[in-house]
Amino acid sequence: AQSVTQPDIHITVSEGASLELRCNYSYGATPYLFWYVQSPGQGLQLLLKYFSGDTLVQGIKGFEAEFKRSQSSFNLRKPSVHWSDAAEYFCAVGVGRNNDMRFGAGTRLTVKP
Amino acid sequence: GAVVSQHPSWVICKSGTSVKIECRSLDFQATTMFWYRQFPKQSLMLMATSNEGSKATYEQGVEKDKFLINHASLTLSTLTVTSAHPEDSSFYICSARETSVKTQYFGPGTRLLVL
Numbered sequence: 001a002q003s004v005t006q007p008d009i010h011i012t013v014s015e016g017a018s019l020e021l022r023c024n025y026s027y028g029a030t031p032y033l034f035w036y037v038q039s040p041g042q043g044l045q046l047l048l049k050y051f052s053g054d055t056l057v058q059g060i061k062g063f064e065a066e067f068k069r070s071q072s073s074f075n076l077r078k079p080s081v082h083w084s085d086a087a088e089y090f091c092a093v094g095v096g097r098n099n100d101m102r103f104g105a106g107t108r109l110t111v112k113p
Numbered sequence: 114g115a116v117v118s119q120h121p122s123w124v125i126c127k128s129g130t131s132v133k134i135e136c137r138s139l140d141f142q143a144t145t146m147f148w149y150r151q152f153p154k155q156s157l158m159l160m161a162t163s164n165e166g167s168k169a170t171y172e173q174g175v176e177k178d179k180f181l182i183n184h185a186s187l188t189l190s191t192l193t194v195t196s197a198h199p200e201d202s203s204f205y206i207c208s209a210r211e212t213s214v215k216t217q218y219f220g221p222g223t224r225l226l227v228l
Contacts, residue, residue, distance in 0.1 A: 103156045104156065
């Protein structure tokens with residue numbers, strides 16, 4: 001079945017530590033891939049996206065993600081987390097001719113001082 | 114960058130009344146907009162796809178007579194929750210697709226509380 005999986009429901013990291021949020025997808029072809037961040041009570045903000053080309057993409061706020069076709073993964077990374085990064089992170093894929101969006105369940109990030 | 118607004122951000126209403134939520138793309142035209150519902154600590158659930166000048170496409174299980182969608186222009190879609198009941202209380206988020214970059218941009222959401 002087609003799906004987007006974020007295996008980690010909740011992750012806690014210390015401020016200044018590195019971060020990796022996992023995302024795996026299951027679709028027939030390589031979909032368009034996105035990472036969004038949602039602060040409490042807010043809408044979603046686009047962090048970065050991958051359509052084609054260089055498999056390592058840079059986004060806003062110091063985030064990057066790497067597309068690995070062999071693993072059907074699109075993991076989000078940040079070398080040094082700031083307290084303001086605490087939020088909910090959603091991986092999403094765009095599929096089909098109309099690029100319909102399908103979201104993962106989300107990963108909640110807590111940042112310890 | 115692409116900006117999407119929603120109005121109102123908060124609404125409290127009595128059971129049985131109807132509530133209209135507006136979604137606007139401020140700096141681009143969107144032939145397609147989307148309406149999502151989000152329950153606390155859960156992901157977004159797509160309710161319907163709103164197409165300018167035509168009928169919306171509803172996801173399975175979403176009542177089209179309950180959630181009326183109108184996409185009358187390239188920058189505005191509205192969601193009307195008709196005869197709202199407490200179980201309709203939720204966080205409603207819209208998005209607009211900027212076709213040229215194949216990307217959805219999201220509004221800030223509308224929190225609906227039905228008493």
